[in-house]
Amino acid sequence: MQNKKVVITGGAGFIGSNLVDALVDNGFNVHVIDNFSGGKKENVNKKATLHVADIRNLDDISPIIDGAEYVFHLAALPRVQYSIENPVETNDVNIGGTLNVLIASQKGAVKRVVYSASSSAYGDQSKMPLREDMIANPKSPYGLHKYIGELYCKVWSMVHGLETVSLRYFNVYGKRQNPDGAYALVIGKFLKQKAQGKPMTITSDGNQTRDFTNIKDVVRANILAMQSKKIGAGEVINIGAGYNHSVNNVAELIGGETEYIDARIEPKDTLADTALAKKFLGWEPEISLKKGLSELI
Numbered sequence: 001m002q003n004k005k006v007v008i009t010g011g012a013g014f015i016g017s018n019l020v021d022a023l024v025d026n027g028f029n030v031h032v033i034d035n036f037s038g039g040k041k042e043n044v045n046k047k048a049t050l051h052v053a054d055i056r057n058l059d060d061i062s063p064i065i066d067g068a069e070y071v072f073h074l075a076a077l078p079r080v081q082y083s084i085e086n087p088v089e090t091n092d093v094n095i096g097g098t099l100n101v102l103i104a105s106q107k108g109a110v111k112r113v114v115y116s117a118s119s120s121a122y123g124d125q126s127k128m129p130l131r132e133d134m135i136a137n138p139k140s141p142y143g144l145h146k147y148i149g150e151l152y153c154k155v156w157s158m159v160h161g162l163e164t165v166s167l168r169y170f171n172v173y174g175k176r177q178n179p180d181g182a183y184a185l186v187i188g189k190f191l192k193q194k195a196q197g198k199p200m201t202i203t204s205d206g207n208q209t210r211d212f213t214n215i216k217d218v219v220r221a222n223i224l225a226m227q228s229k230k231i232g233a234g235e236v237i238n239i240g241a242g243y244n245h246s247v248n249n250v251a252e253l254i255g256g257e258t259e260y261i262d263a264r265i266e267p268k269d270t271l272a273d274t275a276l277a278k279k280f281l282g283w284e285p286e287i288s289l290k291k292g293l294s295e296l297i
Ligand SMILES: NC(=O)c1ccc[n+]([C@@H]2O[C@H](COP(=O)([O-])OP(=O)(O)OC[C@H]3O[C@@H](n4cnc5c(N)ncnc54)[C@H](O)[C@@H]3O)[C@@H](O)[C@H]2O)c1
Pocket: 009, 010, 011, 012, 013, 014, 015, 016, 033, 034, 035, 036, 037, 038, 039, 040, 053, 054, 055, 056, 073, 074, 075, 076, 077, 078, 093, 097, 116, 117, 118, 119, 146, 168, 169, 170, 171, 172, 173, 178, 185
């Protein structure tokens, strides 16, 4: 893989920085695009080339993406509540930024774009597990943005012949997860609260369930999605652990005091059907929540 150029947008963030580490270890020439709106400089592997740039600016990102073999597009403002409160800004980044990444990739003769999509596209569905052929039903601007990103990828494959694939992640957790802010994702937040001797704040009654997916499984899925010969036409593929836990159960596994707070606008349950990931990528989840949590703690 020596000298093969890859670009990771959002490479200073939680998932992106873990992917950067894996690609560096695999001998790629790794370039990161990030504006540090959510990510941090210290997350970025020293062997990667860091470009402080904003995906909303096509002129800035085009020369960076030009000539890359693969682009992993992760940059986003990925918070449900923030998207409700800031619909225009999040639309510009999550949809406008994705469009720019696709245009730059098409013009820069990129071989494939791997897009980080989200299970939030499903919203509430009448059946479980969630399958990729269900009709999307996003419940927030963020879910809508991520879904439109998938559609853009597919259209760019059809219209411009650019290879794309969308990976719909289900609640990712692990090293470098952001534990701060009212809208931080549950595991990072619980671990920080516990470390500070504070009660873990559970929204609603805590019976809502989530399919929690370990970062290492997500990174492996991205690398398989880069390589698989079975995809490239805008396929949408679930990346989830394939089993779910209630938020109460997560608190029990971590152990400690809890406190119940107001509900948020969020789906009641998520659970991934992972058959397509196995078929197209040869990917299966490997790390259980219990094992992943004990590693983190
Ligand atoms: N974490 C999850 O559970 C989860 C689940 C489903 C999908 N996703 C998707 O995975 C991707 C990565 O999520 P994450 O959890 O690592 O989030 P993150 O906030 O840690 O990472 C996003 C990165 O994008 C950067 N960014 C934001 N706006 C930018 C802009 N305009 N220009 C350049 N960089 C910009 C941020 O600085 C940050 O480093 C996102 O696209 C998100 O929608 C995440």
